[in-house]
Amino acid sequence: MNNKYSFVGGKQGLWKVIDVRSISGYSLERVERVNVVNNAVAELPLDSSWVLQSFTSNIRYSMRDEVTALRAVQPALDRSEAMSAVLIPIKKSAQWWEMAQDERRAIFEEESHHTAVGLEYLPEVARRLLHCRDLGEPFDFLTWFEFAPEHTDAFDELLLRMRASKEWGYVEREVEVRLIRDDIS
């Protein structure tokens, strides 16, 4: 199983871009489509504007009871009804990364309730967390969400709650790429 994922912003791919906007810091160039590739894409393909490299990894903060609760309700990606997707690249501050494990965990969960809040939006919103800081990429994480269009309001509420949390005080760059699956092309 290949843990590498590349998101290529350009003219190809299953996912058609409907909006790209900056939440904090500078944005990504608006493109027509995003191609999600389950591999490393070492060079920027022709007709593309950007490529974000990433990998899935082991759990970094969740405790056993949280993992069990998540696994009981979290849906798979690629559900036929989940025509909407959102890609959210995030970079956290140097101050975040200099903290010890217990300090980051306390802000992540005990103060910001990251897992507990996310759980309220399951099983509607499917999610894949990807890491990229260790690759020297411009972002630290990419989160990929998929849901049926009728759950867009619930998803937007989830974003508002996350962005109001103490954890988000350490986010120094965040971009939101909204997409719709478009099999026709």
Next chain:
Amino acid sequence: MNNKYSFVGGKQGLWKVIDVRSISGYSLERVERVNVVNNAVAELPLDSSWVLQSFTSNIRYSMRDEVTALRAVQPALDRSEAMSAVLIPIKKSAQWWEMAQDERRAIFEEESHHTAVGLEYLPEVARRLLHCRDLGEPFDFLTWFEFAPEHTDAFDELLLRMRASKEWGYVEREVEVRLIRDDIS
């Protein structure tokens, strides 16, 4: 600052190999020298037998008081008297990686005293931890140690204590590469 480190086993580099042996699982090929490169080495250089890619990263288990205790006594690499080095590539089991954060932390410190035992050998033994599992490499971690030759017995005792710990029950491959700095060549 580049967080990427490559260890090239071949005929070049500052560090002359004095022993390569397997502790668990199969070994690495015995080479003459190891070249430590602070960058990614994408292709195996000519005259080389292996290259191990890795990166430094944020703290994964240590709590604030442990980080503070470590930083107060841990020495830098490249001390003039530290002519001996040991490179220890390790791969942990699938069972280890499937555990939640609190389960791995409990084995790492509360049961195995990884940080507490390591602290007893500071400031004699300098150490750099490198990650490689997320790169799809054959090992999960590389640990690089440097010390003056008169502290070899202390270092060997540290290894024995670590290998007797509960944490090491999850190590399924481990190789030990002993080196000596050799500026003459």
